Amino acid sequence: xxxxxxxxxxxxxxxxxxxxxxxxxxxxVQRRRQREAASDAATAVLSxxxxxxxxxxxxxxxxxxxxxxxxxHFIVWPRLLASALVLMILIEIWRDRRSSAAAxxxxxxxxxxxxxxxxxxxxxRYVDQGRIFASAMIVVITLLLAQGYTxxxxxxxxxxxxxxxxxxMSQLILLMDxxxxxxxxxxxxxxxxxxLLLAIVSGATKLAIIWLFRWQHGAKxxxxxxxxAMSS
Numbered sequence: 001x002x003x004x005x006x007x008x009x010x011x012x013x014x015x016x017x018x019x020x021x022x023x024x025x026x027x028x029v030q031r032r033r034q035r036e037a038a039s040d041a042a043t044a045v046l047s048x049x050x051x052x053x054x055x056x057x058x059x060x061x062x063x064x065x066x067x068x069x070x071x072x073h074f075i076v077w078p079r080l081l082a083s084a085l086v087l088m089i090l091i092e093i094w095r096d097r098r099s100s101a102a103a104x105x106x107x108x109x110x111x112x113x114x115x116x117x118x119x120x121x122x123x124x125r126y127v128d129q130g131r132i133f134a135s136a137m138i139v140v141i142t143l144l145l146a147q148g149y150t151x152x153x154x155x156x157x158x159x160x161x162x163x164x165x166x167x168x169m170s171q172l173i174l175l176m177d178x179x180x181x182x183x184x185x186x187x188x189x190x191x192x193x194x195x196l197l198l199a200i201v202s203g204a205t206k207l208a209i210i211w212l213f214r215w216q217h218g219a220k221x222x223x224x225x226x227x228x229a230m231s232s
Contacts, residue, residue: 175203
């Protein structure tokens with residue numbers, strides 16, 4: 001078995017594992033919605049910006065995977081499933097907030113998913129054009145992803161807690177990003193550079209969010225020690 005096949009299989013496994021993290025985020029929001037007398041919203045602290053860009057990132061790789069030759073099953077099908085899960089989170093955010101921004105993001109994501117599926121079914125004659133378009137799309141989305149996760153990081157930092165943000169999702173997506181970097185090298189930089197670029201940016205932001213969970217616990221522990229010292 002070639003290095004490409006092994007790296008692709010490992011990356012697919014980690015992508016499927018990361019989908020468990022996205023599903024955990026979805027379940028966390030749904031559990032928070034079912035609480036009685038909740039003091040904050042079910043999607044508190046979740047960045048609409050970040051999840052919209054995450055959806056676009058998954059979708060862009062779905063398009064890229066079927067636009068290159070040969071058709072890359074390792075990229076296509078896990079990213080399609082990931083896009084569907086993140087779309088469900090966008091639905092939850094819209095249900096919770098009912099804002100024009102949430103509605104707009106949901107409509108744009110739904111339309112783009114339909115267009116991407118149409119491209120899979122009828123775009124076989126335009127493989128080269130599709131690959132160039134998807135590569136350009138990934139570069140743009142990488143910049144948006146960096147901006148979106150920076151927004152999420154600053155939101156947590158400013159509010160002082162992680163709210164509805166799922167630690168498990170960040171941990172599992174970080175593992176996926178690391179395996180994607182290996183897979184990008186296995187593909188060769190001519191085809192794999194878009195994966196490499198986005199995975200490095202995504203991995204760096206996940207490390208920052210994971211650190212914020214540690215920072216939050218440390219801050220809470222410090223507050224408890226301070227209150228204990230004042231009471232004594």
